[in-house]
Amino acid sequence: MVVLTGETLTLDDIRKICLEGERIVLKPESMRKVEQSREAVLKIVSDKKTVYGINTGFGKFSDVVIGEDDVNELQLNLIRSHACGVGDPFPEQVSRAMVLLRLNALLKGFSGIRPILAELLAELLNQHIHPVIPQQGSLGASGDLAPLSxxxxxLIGEGKVFYSGNVCKASEAFHHTGLSPLILEAKEGLALINGTQAMTAMGVxxxxxxxxxxxxxxxxxSLTMEGLEGIMDAFHPAIHEARGFPQQSAVAERMRNTLAGxxxxxxxxxKRMQDAYSLRCIPQVHGASWQALDYVKEKLEIETNAATDNPLIFDGGQTVISGGNFHGQPIALAMDFMKIAMAEFASISERRIERLVxxxxxxxxxxxxxxxxLQSGAMIMQYCAASLVSENKxxxxxxxxxxxxSSANQEDHVSMGTIAARHCFSIIQNVRRVLAIECICALQAVQYxxxxxxxxxxxxxxxxxREIVPSITQDRVFSEDIENMTEWLKKNKAGWTALNEGREFERWKQNA
Structure with missing residues (x-):
């Protein structure tokens, strides 16, 4: 059980909730903040103050004042009109992460929603009801408007969801679980869709x-090093300490530990004085990518606990400020950085594949x-790896x-951060397949x-x-081997690493 506060969500928490299905509970103190911000919205409406997003139009329509009797219809129209996403849906675990991150942001108490809305989002997570959200259509500023819509x-009982292994109408999932849809009230629609949760969820x-x-x-x-009788001197700690990058030194240390004995x-x-760069420079290349990953992790951890909607309510409603925290530039840059960093793992891996074949x-x-x-062996596997590397470029x-x-030039600079996050996810899938090919080839080399x-x-x-991909004794349909190895690498987290008798992934990971 993970307690959500709006302030303390970690990437490890997200892993437990989104990849392992752990349940969540809302911290009472955070819910009190939600209640207080809601009271501020109600006072604004009753006092007939004009505040963006509560009783005005949106974007270029921000100067259009909406009557008190129409504020609920305003929110409904906002959600329906902005639900313009197209293309294939986000993976289900990404949809789950989106719900989680949107809920966590609302728990900060700056958004003016009713507590019942936060409770319904929590129920979606705990009942494993995940919205079907098209991937394309967000500019990554003004929030991820289309995906979050x-x-x-x-929440209003419309749209489709992933539920019990199938896709169905949201109303059907609600019926099966006893949940009831909501009628959105003042500011709630805007509070739900102004934010970076699509790009951040995909990024996490x-x-x-x-x-x-x-x-x-x-x-x-390491397996390739053995298959090619690589030179261990290049991993000597003195070399890496002389340069000073801790990530580079850490890669070299893990390689030394893995190859001990x-x-x-x-x-x-x-046998030779030097190896090619794809072997000799593994710590330098992999280490540089780890540097980028460390940067990305820092930005994601900040954004998962950020208030990114607009306007934000402070001082019990005395201060309502319209700003731009929904702009996705910090995550857009981080995603572009991670794209390059991950592509390099495949680039150098493909060169090691070439040296193996x-x-x-x-x-x-x-x-x-x-x-x-008579038999071509792994010849075309290298072609496949080269194709994936080229696609990554x-x-x-x-x-x-x-x-x-967009919005008649009112929103005149956008981040395209959701596109960056989607492309990053695609690169990672390609990298895994390239590494699967290297693994198959390295297994064969060490066997010889x-x-x-x-x-x-x-x-x-x-x-x-070898339980996943048997030895190559004759030509066969290697596509099946590549996909089986890829799936094993994606799902397998324990039992394959083993620097000691425990063979636990986390134990090895602690050296990262």
Whole structure:
């Protein structure tokens, strides 16, 4: 059970709630803040003050005053008209994260919603009712208006949801669970859709996958080091301390620990003086990507506990300020940074794949084939990896450098942060497949070298990975192997790492 406060949500909490299905509970003190901000909205309405978003139109219509009798209809019209998302839906875990992050922001007590609305969002999480939210249509400023409007539709009993493994109408899911839809009142519609929760939710889920994938890349690279009889001197701590980047030193340390005791790796001058960069510079390249991931994590942790709607209510309603916290620029830049960082894991991995399969670059059977010439072996796996790497180069183009004015030029600079987050997620899926290909090739290479000579940790990994993809004894449909390995890497969190007898992912991860 995770207690939501509006202030203390961590990425680990999000992992537990969104990826492991943990239930949530709302902190009473936070709910009191919600109640107090609601009282401020009611006073504004009763005093007939004109305040943006409560009794005015939106965007370019901000100067249009709305009568007291029409404020509820204003909110309903807002949600329906803004639900313009198109394309495939966000993954269900991202939708769950969106609900969680929107709820957490509202619990800060700056938004003026009724407590019952926060309670309904909490019920969606605990009943595992997740809005079906189209991915395309957000500019990443004024909030993620289109995606969050599809989220808000569910609260009024409209739209579709993921429920019990199926997609159904929100009204049907409510009927099955005994929930009742709400009639939105003053400011509530705007409070639901002004925010960065679509890009941030996609960003957090992407980061959680990226972090695990970055660690997996080191285990797979270690396997490649053994398959190519790589030189361990390049991982000597003195080299990395001399440069001073802690992430680089940490990668080198984990690689040394993973390869401890291996009789397949070599020393400088034993077989050759230097390895190619794709082996020798693993700590430098992977470490730089870890630096970017650390930056991204910091920004995501701030944004998950941020008030990003507009206007915000302070001092018990004495101060209502219309600002721009909904602008997604901080997350847009972070997502573009993570895109580049993750693409590099695949880029250097593909070069290691080439060294594993190219007979001009190693002394292994050409393309790791059981019968070179008659059988092509891993030849086309490298083609596939190269294609994915090339696709990533296109996806890695920064989305945040673009802006198109909207709302009759009232909203004249936007972040495109949701596009950046979506492209980042796609890159991560491609990276995992490239690493899966490297893993398959490295497994075959160490088998030729002699698995009895492997390090303890890599041998544990080898044995478990061989349960997923068997040895290549003849050509077969390797697409199935790549997808099986990809799925294993995505789902598997324990049992494959093992720097000690416990074999637990988290124990190894603690060294990150």
């Amino acid at each position: 599809h989220l808000a539709l569910v 889920i992407s980061y959680l996958e990226a972090e695990q994938l970055a660690l997996q890349s080191e285990m797979i690279a 291996s009789k397949l790796v070599t020393r400088q001058g034993e 190219n007979p001009q670059l190693n002394d292994l059977p050409p393309f790791l084939s059981a019968q070179p010439g 296109t996806l890695a183009h920064p989305a945040s450098v673009d802006s198109i004015p 070298r002699g698995i009895e000579r492997m390090a303890t940790a890599t041998r544990v990994f080898y044995d478990e990975a």
